[in-house]
Amino acid sequence: xxxxxxxxxxxxxxxxxxxxxxxxxxxxxxxxxxxxxxxxxxxxxxxxxxxxxxxxxxxxxxxxxxxxxxxxxxxxxxxxxxxxxxxxxxxxxxxxxxxxxxxxxxxxxxxxxxxxxxxxxxxxxxxxxxxxxxxxxxxxxxxxxxxxxxxxxxxxxxxxxxxxxxxxxxxxxxxxxxxxxxxxxxxxxxxxxxxxxxxxxxxxxxxxxxxxx
Amino acid sequence: xxxxxxxxxxxxxxxxxxxxxxxxxxxxxxxxxxxxxxxxxxxxxxxxxxxxxxxxxxxxxxxxxxxxxxxxxxxxxxxxxxxxxxxxxxxxxxxxxxxxxxxxxxxxxxxxxxxxxxxxxxxxxxxxxxxxxxxxxxxxxxxxxxxxxxxxxxxxxxxxxxxxxxxxxxxxxxxxxxxxxxxxxxxxxxxxxxxxxxxxxxxxxxxxxxxxxxxxxxxxxxxxxxxxxxxxxxxxxxxxxxxxxxxxxxxxxxxxxxxxxxxx
Numbered sequence: 011x012x013x014x015x016x017x018x019x020x021x022x023x024x025x026x027x028x029x030x031x032x033x034x035x036x037x038x039x040x041x042x043x044x045x046x047x048x049x050x051x052x053x054x055x056x057x058x059x060x061x062x063x064x065x066x067x068x069x070x071x072x073x074x075x076x077x078x079x080x081x082x083x084x085x086x087x088x089x090x091x092x093x094x095x096x097x098x099x100x101x102x103x104x105x106x107x108x109x110x111x112x113x114x115x116x117x118x119x120x121x122x123x124x125x126x127x128x129x130x131x132x133x134x135x136x137x138x139x140x141x142x143x144x145x146x147x148x149x150x151x152x153x154x155x156x157x158x159x160x161x162x163x164x165x166x167x168x169x170x171x172x173x174x175x176x177x178x179x180x181x182x183x184x185x186x187x188x189x190x191x192x193x194x195x196x197x198x199x200x201x202x203x204x205x206x207x208x209x210x211x212x213x214x215x216x217x218x219x220x221x222x223x
Numbered sequence: 224x225x226x227x228x229x230x231x232x233x234x235x236x237x238x239x240x241x242x243x244x245x246x247x248x249x250x251x252x253x254x255x256x257x258x259x260x261x262x263x264x265x266x267x268x269x270x271x272x273x274x275x276x277x278x279x280x281x282x283x284x285x286x287x288x289x290x291x292x293x294x295x296x297x298x299x300x301x302x303x304x305x306x307x308x309x310x311x312x313x314x315x316x317x318x319x320x321x322x323x324x325x326x327x328x329x330x331x332x333x334x335x336x337x338x339x340x341x342x343x344x345x346x347x348x349x350x351x352x353x354x355x356x357x358x359x360x361x362x363x364x365x366x367x368x369x370x371x372x373x374x375x376x377x378x379x380x381x382x383x384x385x386x387x388x389x390x391x392x393x394x395x396x397x398x399x400x401x402x403x404x405x406x407x408x409x410x411x412x413x414x415x416x417x418x419x420x421x422x423x424x425x426x427x428x429x430x431x432x433x434x435x436x437x438x439x440x441x442x443x444x445x446x447x448x449x450x451x452x453x454x455x456x457x458x459x460x461x462x463x464x465x466x467x468x469x470x471x472x473x474x475x476x477x478x479x480x481x482x483x484x485x486x487x
Binding site for chain 2: 033035036038039042100102105106107108133134135136137138142145146149150151152
């Protein structure tokens, strides 16, 4: 997301886009603490919906989808979720408070209870964002982690993605809205259109994101 | 010319307000009851206990290794000494994220010494020992720098007198130099302690974040920031109180001239 939007942001003609990337939940917390960006985009629909309900955000629009995968180093012998239960396998997952972490936990909850428990017992780090998981993987600190397929793609061949069984794969949808009290509401709306259909949308597809559902 | 004292006073008032307002806000935003409640939450006590243990371990390592090293640097001249001192002080100005990357590149599983560390059966990344390594790395320059200054400012005639009386240098170091430099050493230790307690970036990158194993108080604060703001405030308040207590006790024990005017 960071890479795709950094690339297309400057091409946006209507205004200068200044992007602030952080965990979706941190950005939401900042908005609740009174920080007023023009646009808020999150890696789920839950946070934008919550902000909308609190009157802090316009009705959110869904602009991209992603896929949760199991990521392992390119030469790893791990081939499926079943290999994660072995003792000694080290896992890094997202912290419970960030979307990647809640997607991961939702997914694990749909596995047989004993398997889910064994996998969670192998978690060695609850990372506050997905970059931390990817970093721990590429540095060999952990053997596997749950990340988005776009993160595997961005790791330029260092990692490989193992697809999750379709019956447990979560629906990962990105939504954005105009923040109430935005200084540039018109440009903010134009930027949302850009995310849905424009250079930014094209950049997102190029990075491996799916189109709006 | 009465405007100048007024300007000085204004500058102090601005500095004081700016520096204390955020700290005051931590305590204003959370009632004492809320504070205690949040501390009872899952993980908060784990984080506090882990922070205390790892900080104490790091400080012990820093003092045991740093004191003789600082003594050597303060009492000997050799070619390249300025470079050695600069290298030792480097972590002072290193951004924490760079420190984390550097530690991974040196001691991580794929790092320079990764194979040797693994062969020795030592686990650093994602382990409590890794937290101690990160804290030691970022905090030791604070102590060593202060200790060099403290040893250098001890009156050399004291040591020379003990040497002429036939006392070995090792005894002179232990019996004369350390007691004479003690105020500076304690001040340096307090600075290192404060830095270690607040360490965040290097710990997260090198050791990860896991409750009871590697999630120190600053990491726990960050983890709760989005989901449980009162708990994040409560942990912040505890960290502020502990740090203030350290600073204050050093000032009380040493007298105010120590932190104010320790010679370099």
